[in-house]
Amino acid sequence: MKKLVNDVHDVVKESLEGFETAHADTIKVNFDPDFVVRAQPKEDGKVGLVSGGGSGHEPLHGGYVGYGMLDAAVPGAVFTSPTPDPIVEATKAADHGAGVLHIVKNYTGDVLNFETAAELCEMEDIEVATVVVNDDVAVEDSLYTAGRRGVAGTFLVEKIAGAAAERGDDLNAVAKIAQAVNDNCRSMGLALGPCTVPHAGKPSFDLGETEVEMGIGIHGEPGYRRTEMKTADELATELYEKVTSDLPFEEGDDVIVLVNGMGGTPLSELYIINRKVQQLMKKDGLNPVRTIVGDYVTSLEMPGCSLTFLRVHDDMLELFDAPTNTPGYRKGM
DSSP states (O other): OOOSOSSGGGHHHHHHHHHHHHTTTTEEEETTTTEEEESSOOOTTSOEEEEEEEESSTTTTGGGBSBTSBSEEEEEEETSOOOHHHHHHHHHHHOSSSOEEEEEESOHHHHHHHHHHHHHHHHTTOOEEEEEEOOBOSOBSOSSOSSBOOOTHHHHHHHHHHHHHHTTOOHHHHHHHHHHHHHTEEEEEEESSOOBOTTTOSBSSOOOTTEEEETOOTTSOOOSEEEEOOOHHHHHHHHHHHHHHHTTOOTTOEEEEEEEEOBSOOHHHHHHHHHHHHHHHHHHTOEEEEEEEEOSSOOTTBOEEEEEEEEOOTTHHHHHHSOEEOSSOEEOO
């Protein structure tokens, strides 16, 4: 294993220290317990947003703390859910008198620990609503989840719900738009190779030099099939067909497109995937109202990508376009 780390047990702490000094104008880091908060808190009377999960998916979640997105994020150890205590403290920090929305990826540890934290917060008179993200179309009811996994669509939920909270929507309305985004969002990923969790010291799975894992999870979980390496156009087509057939997407739909890198894929290759996706959308009469390409929800240094489609309705596009200033994503500021 070759990684730019010191002690493998200090990876998250030391990364957070470096993250804070790099973005001191936007975020602050609380240590013991660990969570990230806005440097400039949201004004009183607005809904707070908290998300979190295992580290290793950067910029998710801490990179999306800031104006227009999250109020706080809770990082666990690499690929490991945070415990309830830091979630409670992050929720307290995010509460500005109008309640707090928890945005939780559908992994068993995340769901259970956020549920416990929400119950503890409500005992302290903080109203908490929860939306569980389960946008992955590849695998259902795995060793890691009951139901579908929450993957790159989490970024879109955090962006759009964050904008709704920023404009002053109440807790019920913010939770409703977050749920609507999740309900209209579908994702699937692929891996060209494994990643290595620092404290494990070895690749998270074995994949032959000419093999591709289709339907991979963001922690290196297996997908629905393993196949021989194909062209970028062939792989993009399989992702596209799986994603668009699941909702299903139909001719005339307005769609936000996210071509997401898993951490070890050059932008040039992601653009090649996007090129084919856009061609397929044009053929099927889908309207790509916005397209985002890059690393937004990663899996350490895993080579691969995922495709996310969000069918846009009501004011989702307006909220997506609203100004945002976070370390991981800036728009209109």
